[in-house]
Amino acid sequence: MTINELRKNLPDEKACRAYLEQVIWKQGRVCPHCGCLESWAIKGRSARPGLYECSGCRRQFTVTTKTPMHSTKLPLWTWILAMYYMVNSSKGVSSVYMARWLGITQKAAWKLCHAIREMMDTNHDKSPAVGGVVVEIDEKFLGGKPRKKKGVVHKRGKGTKKQGILVMVERQGIVRAELIENDSIEAIKPHVERHVDKHSYLMTDQNPNYRSIAKDFAGHSYVNHGNEEFARGEVHNNTAESLNSQLERAKFGVFHWLSKRHMWRYINEVAFRWNHRHPVQDGKGKTVMKFLPVIEQLASLLNCAIWRLVRRGLSGGLRICSNYV
Ligand SMILES: [Zn+2]
Structure with missing residues (x-):
C-alpha cells in the first residue's frame, strides 16, 4: 500500500478515528478505565469526537485514551503516517528524518517514535512462543x-x-x-x-x-x-x-x-520487523523472508495500543505507564 492509497482510504480525521476504533477495538469497544465492554456514544455539540461513556464506571473515554496516543495534540493522521513510515522502512527511521517528513519538531518526533516502539512489543505473550524444530x-x-x-x-x-x-x-x-x-x-x-x-x-x-x-x-x-x-x-x-x-x-x-534506558524499545522495533515477515518461495525454489503487507503490520501494532501509556515526564524525557510491563 502506498501513502496515496492510505490517504485515499483515510481522507480526514473522522476516517482516521473510525479506522483506529475498528482496529484497536477489534473485539468490541472496551473501557480503558475498568475493562467493561458496555458503553454508549456521547453525542451533542459540546462532546469531543469519538467520546464514549462506560456503563460500568461511568467514566468517559475515546479510542486513544490510555494508549500511546493519549491526549495527543497531533492529528491522528500524523500518527498513522508515522506508523506507516516505521513499519515500511527496512532499518528504522531516525527522529530527525521523521520530524522532517511529518513537519513536526524533532522532540515531538522522538516521542512519537518511542510511543510507536512501545506498541511494537512482541514479548507480552507470556506463553512459550518460540518453538518448532x-x-x-x-x-x-x-x-x-x-x-x-x-x-x-x-x-x-x-x-x-x-x-x-x-x-x-x-x-x-x-x-x-x-x-x-x-x-x-x-x-x-x-x-x-x-x-x-x-x-x-x-x-x-x-x-x-x-x-x-x-x-x-x-x-x-x-x-x-x-x-x-x-x-x-x-x-x-x-x-x-x-x-x-x-x-x-x-x-x-x-x-x-x-541509551540503555530506551534500548529496550529499539530492540522491540528490530524484533517487530523481523517477526512480521513470512517465508515465500522465490523463482528458483529458494525460501526467502518477505515482509507482511503494511496494513497487516499496522493492525498488529495497534493491537498492542491499549493500556500502554507513553507520556512526557515532568523533567522531560518519557514516562511509560504500561500495564503490560
Ligand atoms: Zn469503565
Missing part, C-alpha cells in the same frame, strides 16, 4: 565503543559496560529478545524457559551455561566460536547472528546512539 540462542552486547587510548586494548562484548541482549530465534520464524545483565545461567535461564517451547532443539555457541539449560529441551548442539568454528553442517546459530547484525546496523546506520 530448531531454536537458535545467542547473546549480544550492544553499546558504544570506548574512546581510543594509546597502548590500551579495550575488551569486547561481555566484560564491558555494554547492554546484554539475549536473542532466541526460530529458523525461518519468529524471534524473542530480552535484556540481560550478563551471560550467567541465572540471567539467561528464566528467559529461555519463558519464551522457548520445550520440544525445540537448541543451537547455541559454546557457553557452558547452555548445556545445563538445554537438559530440559529436546536436544542441543553447539558450535565453538573459540575454535573459529561457525557452522558444522546444519549446526550453527547464524540466524541469531543475522538478527544481531541487524541490531548493530540499526545502531550504526540510523540511531547512532542508543
Whole structure:
C-alpha cells in the first residue's frame, strides 16, 4: 500500500478515528478505565469526537485514551503516517528524518517514535512462543565503543559496560529478545524457559551455561566460536547472528546512539520487523523472508495500543505507564 492509497482510504480525521476504533477495538469497544465492554456514544455539540461513556464506571473515554496516543495534540493522521513510515522502512527511521517528513519538531518526533516502539512489543505473550524444530540462542552486547587510548586494548562484548541482549530465534520464524545483565545461567535461564517451547532443539555457541539449560529441551548442539568454528553442517546459530547484525546496523546506520534506558524499545522495533515477515518461495525454489503487507503490520501494532501509556515526564524525557510491563 502506498501513502496515496492510505490517504485515499483515510481522507480526514473522522476516517482516521473510525479506522483506529475498528482496529484497536477489534473485539468490541472496551473501557480503558475498568475493562467493561458496555458503553454508549456521547453525542451533542459540546462532546469531543469519538467520546464514549462506560456503563460500568461511568467514566468517559475515546479510542486513544490510555494508549500511546493519549491526549495527543497531533492529528491522528500524523500518527498513522508515522506508523506507516516505521513499519515500511527496512532499518528504522531516525527522529530527525521523521520530524522532517511529518513537519513536526524533532522532540515531538522522538516521542512519537518511542510511543510507536512501545506498541511494537512482541514479548507480552507470556506463553512459550518460540518453538518448532530448531531454536537458535545467542547473546549480544550492544553499546558504544570506548574512546581510543594509546597502548590500551579495550575488551569486547561481555566484560564491558555494554547492554546484554539475549536473542532466541526460530529458523525461518519468529524471534524473542530480552535484556540481560550478563551471560550467567541465572540471567539467561528464566528467559529461555519463558519464551522457548520445550520440544525445540537448541543451537547455541559454546557457553557452558547452555548445556545445563538445554537438559530440559529436546536436544542441543553447539558450535565453538573459540575454535573459529561457525557452522558444522546444519549446526550453527547464524540466524541469531543475522538478527544481531541487524541490531548493530540499526545502531550504526540510523540511531547512532542508543541509551540503555530506551534500548529496550529499539530492540522491540528490530524484533517487530523481523517477526512480521513470512517465508515465500522465490523463482528458483529458494525460501526467502518477505515482509507482511503494511496494513497487516499496522493492525498488529495497534493491537498492542491499549493500556500502554507513553507520556512526557515532568523533567522531560518519557514516562511509560504500561500495564503490560
Ligand atoms: Zn469503565
